[in-house]
Amino acid sequence: MSRHSHGPRSSTSPHSRSESHLMNYSEEITDAELIKQVNDIKQQIRILSLENEIFERVIMRLEPTLMHGIQQALDYATKLQSSSPLSIGSFVKSQTSRYGFDSVITSPSRMFTSPSRVSTRRVDSSAKVSGTVIFGTGPRINVLERSELVSAEMEILIANLEKARKKAAKQHAFLKAQLEEIGVRETDIEKASEMFKQEVIVEGWDKIAQRIPAEIWIRFMTEWVKISDSHIGKFRLRTSTLNSQYSKLKGQIKVKAELSESLRAVDFDKLKIENSECLKTIDYKLQQLGELKKMTGDANLNLTVHKKAMMQQNGYLSNILQSIKEKQKQTAELDKEKDVIKVQAESLSQRLDDVRKVRLAYEVPDIMDYVNVKSEVADLKHSVKLLENRVHIQEIALASLNKKLKSIISNEM
Structure with a gap:
């Protein structure tokens, strides 16, 4: 394939190429x-192998019969490596003419032209006669x-890789779900086993009869069946919900797909x-929100100012x-003292x-x-004088307190 794909690079004959190789090997390097x-x-x-692989993929994708x-x-060309290049060229030419490669050479636009442009090149009859498939002057691929x-093969490979990745992701999710299910089952089995050992084997063992009574076994199985039925009901409800x-x-995906199919450029506009x-x-x-x-x-600032003034x-x-x-408390106390002093003054006057x-x-x-x-009269006069002075002082204090109280009340009004 490498010789077939890159043979048209050289337009020299096999004999001239072999002579040039001999001259090069004869020189000292x-x-x-x-x-x-x-x-x-x-x-x-390496480059020719990659190109051959690409060409083989293209041929297998477009025309597998070629x-x-x-x-x-x-394989036959590999066996004839020690033979002359002329014999290899004639053999490959005969094989290619035998299996229909002349049509490929005469119409290269069938496979090797780009999809964006159609090549109208044709190969001359002289090129088909004088050149071979390997060393001839066949159609060149620029x-x-x-x-x-x-690029086309890379797009195909990328699409295949994307499909493989999606398939692997689905498989991975499916296997992960299976592992989670197996883990849940294992946990349930372990719990059931521990419950069975604890309730039936350990606690249900009758030391006198040296056996496990059938009633304990039946009761355990009945309760376990009830618990299993409740779990099954919950799982059924959850499954129906899912x-x-x-x-x-x-249905939503189907509706969206139908809508996407019915959408036009006007809808997007x-x-x-x-x-x-x-x-x-x-x-x-x-x-408006900023305003x-x-x-x-x-308003919050004004409210804060008024709130502070109100406080x-x-x-x-x-x-x-x-x-x-x-x-008011002091006035009440002074009234009490006034009454006491008045009583004392009346008694003293009496x-x-x-x-x-x-x-x-x-x-x-x-x-x-x-x-x-x-002396007694002098003492009494002195005490009376003291009492009068005290009464006078209390009256003055009472008058001042009443005056202050009237001023405060007037200010509040």
Whole structure:
């Protein structure tokens, strides 16, 4: 395949090429040059192998019948490597004419032309006569056509890889679900086994009869069946819910697929216009929202200022009410003291009257009695004076308190 695909690069005859090879080998070359030539030949072989693979894929995809007999021709050519190039060329030419490769040579646009342009090249009859398939001057495939072939094969490979990836993802998800199901089953089996060992084997063992009673076994199985039935009911309900959701989603996907098939370019233009109008409406609403935020901020600021002033007024009012309560308490106490002092003053005045009566009725008493009476009278006068002074002071304080109270009440009014 490599000789077939890249043979048209050289237009020289097989004899001239063999003579040039002999002249090159006859010359003396260094080891470094020999290694370089070997590496270059390996690189060319690698590139030719890749190109041959691409061409083989293209031929198998477009016209598989053309590949019949190619492998036999390549095997025979490998056996004839030690033979002359002329015999190999004539053999391959006979094989290609035998299996229908002349049609490929005469019409290269059938396979090797790009899909975007149709090649109208034709090969001359002289090229078919003078050149062979391997070393002849057959149809040439330029770099653009090669790149288009490689691009097409790469797209096909990418599509196949994407399909394989999706299939592997589905398989992976299916296997993961199976593993999760197996894990759940294993957990349930372990729990059931532990429950059976604990309730039947350990707790149900009758030490006297040295056996497990059948009633315990039957009761355990009955309870286990009830628990299993409840779990089955829950799983059935969940499965039915999931099935309904799946059918719903499947219907939505079908409707979307039908809508996507019925959509036209006008629908997208209409949707674009509606989206632009919606964006304009959103911008307008955002502007209104910004203005409302500003108004809300101003209102919150005013509210904070008034709230602070109200708190100050409430504090001042609470202080005034507290002072009024204290003054009222003091007024009540002063009223009580006034009543007490009034009672004392009345008693003292009564006593004074009695003393005066006694004095008027007294006639020339003894000197000592007179001195004693005088001292007592002086003491009584002193006490009366003190009481009067105290009463006067209390009256003055009461008048001042009443005045202050009237001023506070007038200010509040």
